[in-house]
Amino acid sequence: MPAGGRPRPLARRPQLTVPLLDRLRADPEECVRRSAANHLNDITHDHPATALRTALRWTREGRPHTDAVVRHGLRGLIRKGSLEAFALIGARPDIPARITGLRPTGDPTPAGHPLTFTFDLHLEAQLFDGWLVLHYALTPFVESADGRRLHFLSQTTPPSPVHRTIRRSHPTTSLRPGTYRLAVLTNGTPQAHTTCAIGG
Numbered sequence: 001m002p003a004g005g006r007p008r009p010l011a012r013r014p015q016l017t018v019p020l021l022d023r024l025r026a027d028p029e030e031c032v033r034r035s036a037a038n039h040l041n042d043i044t045h046d047h048p049a050t051a052l053r054t055a056l057r058w059t060r061e062g063r064p065h066t067d068a069v070v071r072h073g074l075r076g077l078i079r080k081g082s083l084e085a086f087a088l089i090g091a092r093p094d095i096p097a098r099i100t101g102l103r104p105t106g107d108p109t110p111a112g113h114p115l116t117f118t119f120d121l122h123l124e125a126q127l128f129d130g131w132l133v134l135h136y137a138l139t140p141f142v143e144s145a146d147g148r149r150l151h152f153l154s155q156t157t158p159p160s161p162v163h164r165t166i167r168r169s170h171p172t173t174s175l176r177p178g179t180y181r182l183a184v185l186t187n188g189t190p191q192a193h194t195t196c197a198i199g200g
Helices: 014-024 030-046 048-061 066-073 075-079 083-088
Strands: 097-104 115-123 132-140 151-156 162-170 178-186 189-198
Touching: 014 030, 014 048, 030 048, 030 066, 030 075, 048 066, 048 075, 048 083, 066 075, 075 083, 097 178, 097 189, 115 132, 115 178, 115 189, 132 162, 151 162
Parallel strands: none
Antiparallel strands: 097 115, 115 162, 132 151, 132 178, 178 189
């Protein structure tokens, strides 16, 4: 298996490559493990159910470096909001977190200028023993949320209660003027949303 590039024809035939990945995922060399994870991510494009079953089996079997390989290998499904993938990386949907005060800092945002937004995160960490993964999604208001792509904000295992304000910016150079739906998600679960406008 090549360390670089994306061998998509092979990824479309996981029955041939998964047995090889089973051996490579615990290799002593990090570059080999990362190549195995990249190939698992390739499999998610055409055979997401197979990739999820493989990651679940690896998680149950245990072996060194499994958590890191699974997190990297399922990143494509994570960006699509797959709750099964979030669960496999230890990011449960029932996390005791709240998002409040989600708002764009300027509305409308001039076309070509970054869309800046803020929100407040509240997490009772003493009730939580897994990963907290924050994403946001920005989609045209007229489109279904099924077509959204998640954008990474942060990932952490909080040791104590968290109450903080988070500020982020999103480039708008490739976006058409119009009204958009902005949502913030914790572990793949929408927690807050608002509308914002990008001017002409």
